Amino acid sequence: MKLSIKIAMASLLVLGSSQVQASEVDLDVTDIITQNVTSYINQATAELEQSISQNLSFDAQAALEQLVNQAQEQADVTTQSTMAVTTQVKAK
Structure with a gap:
């Protein structure tokens, strides 16, 4: 009986250690x-x-380039309008 208990214990130890090693391998892979x-x-x-x-x-x-271009176009239109009004005033 003692012998079979020792064999069972040894089997559990071997099985347990192999599961621990398998867990370590799983952890390494993880x-x-x-x-x-x-x-x-x-x-x-x-x-x-x-x-x-x-x-x-x-x-x-x-x-930004589009805004600058729009501002420049607006300034050009304003300048042309101002020049046209100034020319008309001078002509009168």
């Missing part, structure tokens, strides 16, 4: 996957930030 996913997310985030930054910069520059 760590590797976590690191890869984290690396991918960081890289994708950096690329997205750079792309958004470039697009916003380009859009802001285009909007």
